Amino acid sequence: MNPSAECCERARVTHEECFCPIITPKLAAILNPTRIIRLIQGCGRTVPRNFKCGSITTPP
DSSP: OOOOHHHHHHHHHOOHHHHGGGOOHHHHHHSOHHHHHHHHHHTTOOOOTTOEETTEEOOO
């Protein structure tokens, strides 16, 4: 399923520095990092390889 226009608008304007500090190991266990990366990419943004965001590191 493609992300909504509202979701993509938020993904385009939000900087990683704003939300990465709040991603704790407990929150990361609830979130599906692969799904989040696909959502961001589906909105036209790129996710750098080996990017550290809170307790999650994106795949190489």
